[in-house]
Amino acid sequence: MKISCITREDWFNKETLKTKPGSGSGGGGIVTKYLSLMKCCPDIHFTSDFGDPNLRPIVLIEPLVIKLRSAKAMETALSKAEKLESHTGVKLLWCEEQTVFRWDHEVQHVMFEAVDGLLACNQYQKQLLETLPFDKPIYTLYTPIDDELYYPEPKKKQVIVASKVGYQKNTAAIIELFDALSDDIRTVYIGSAEMWGGKSTYEYDKEFEKELSRAADTYIKSASPVETAEWIRKSAAGLNISIYDVGSLFFLETVMAGGDFFAWNYHPMFNEYQHVKRFDTVKDGASLITETLENVEPNTALRDEVMAKHSFASFKRQLGAIIQEVFVNG
DSSP states (O other): OOEEEEOOGGGSOGGGGGOOOBTTBOOSHHHHHHHHHHHHSTTOEEESOTTOTTOOSEEEEOGGGSOSSOTTHHHHHHHHHHHHHTOOSEEEEEEOSSHHHHSOHHHHHHHHHTSSEEEESSHHHHHHHTTSSOOOOEEEOOOOOOTTTSOOOOOEEEEEEEOOOSGGGTHHHHHHHHHHSOTTSEEEEEOOTTTTSSOOOOHHHHHHHHHHHHHOSEEESOOOHHHHHHHHHHEEEEEEOOSSOSOOHHHHHHHHTTOEEEEETTOGGGTTOTTOEEESSHHHHHHHHHHHTTSOOOOHHHHHHHHHHHSHHHHHHHHHHHHHHHHHHO
16 A cells, blocks of 8 residues: 555654654654554555645544644644645545544534545544534554564563653552552552653643652653663563543554553543453552452453554555545445
């Protein structure tokens, strides 16, 4: 397939494999998403220019290139939409974040009209997109995960979290859960308040960092994607109790590496994955993790679920089927 992807330039730079995220240098799931896409489709054409004359017949568009809370947001959206409309190929808005829900109604209208469809990253995201008052096809394209980087290694009895530190990620509850685990289970946290590249604007995020330094057996404020993968591969389990995520690359990477995964029942993001271990409270989570890790074994059933949706081969099949459907629907 002849594919182009429009996104921010610093997200498709191969040098990000070596980058440790922090202030002025964004990291996290958005970077690993594009590193995986680059590897999955090695002939893909990346650009940050909506008017790029070299756009291929199939164009994937990252919504995060439309900046929010700007006086020129509408003007920028109109300019980008006009450039897209002049392109005769298939144009798909790849919605993996909550960004499209934060756009003004007018910006949503302009951008949605310029594309042939919206791409959801999972069933939960698709349900959310279906609530928007626009008559636009919605397809599911599961994020590709690099199984050459995330694969099962012998597991250590440890729980890992790789995430931004902050209120949005429910860091306070993670700290509480770390404290509640038995002493023979090691805890690892990778991430900081500045993980997305911006300076932290909340003092309590910095306080969370101080608490993590105390609560986690290993606290790493910044690690490159390759270094993070090394920690994930040897960890028996991962944990996510975020209060706002739509998708979690860390979850998918941990599971692809054969780890168990624990998430609270509150979040519907995990509902489509049958073998995720769920809980209601921090106390319940600590008990469930302790009980599960009495025997450290790879969760092959959960890995099979994720491989079936997120492997490179699965991604290519899904995208091919979506393109065919777009052509059929005209």
